[in-house]
Amino acid sequence: MNEQDYLPLAYLNAWEYCPRRFFLEYQLGEMADNEHIILGRHLHRNIDREGESQEGDTIVYRQQWVWSDRLLINGVIDAVEEREGELIPLEYKKGRMARH
Template sequence: MSKNMKNSLSLVTYNLSPSLEYIPIAALNQYAYCPHRCWRMFCAGEFSDNQYTIEGTSLHDRVHSTGDGQRGETWQIRAIWLKSEQYKLIGKSDLIEAESGQVYPVEYKRGRKGEWDNDELQVCAQALCLEEMTGQNIPTGYIYYAHSHQRQLVEINAELRQSAIATIKYVTNILKTGTMPKSVYSKRCTGCSLYSQCLPKATDKVKSYQEVN
């Protein structure tokens, strides 16, 4: 990475701050996991911790407290704000790296690779911000899973970009209208920290009872 690009990225990102005019990048991850959970967190302002969220917060705190600088041939900078005017996105990255002049985001997650694409969407959204901020094409990113101590390559291809842009539109609509997506029970619910507020199984039973009677 050139010295000018490094200084530009550092200065821009360190001066950013959250704004109600922008969509939190994390909201895309939550929506892709469960639209109802996204609404509860970002519209209703509800959040509860469980084992998984506490472990995740602890992991991010450790990552963000680690120093920046050069690691071999790779330049690293942590816990910086990313922003896109085009997509109205904002969020704090875990780690941005640059190697041989190529910049890419690295997102840290507590577990192992999941069955869904919500983490990949978050990395793609970070890449969209980085592209706008650096003028560079970002073809790849990574997810580091703490459980396996391995990185998963994320290809920022056309399909993933289209999915991220569509998700941005869905989240924007929820934030603007406040419309609550209905809760739908799935196996994802077992690890959700908001399950007790949502109770999708109970909701389905009540609905079935009302339809019968």
């Protein structure tokens, strides 16, 4: 397997939000900025800095490369929290998560 066989993590959000959107973006390469994407980028700018910080007993690693050879996905996520030896991936999004 090479890296081109892996699905970029960003497309998982597109699939979860709307399978049609995933098809347009991933298969057809059609990506257009709209007001939500532009605002999301603006709000996200403070999290896009690499580094680590400690908040109490939790270490936060920002902008981390992650992958799964089993799931064939890879990409950069916003942060990983390390708490009591457990790693918790974090991804920040504008708005609320859908309830399925």
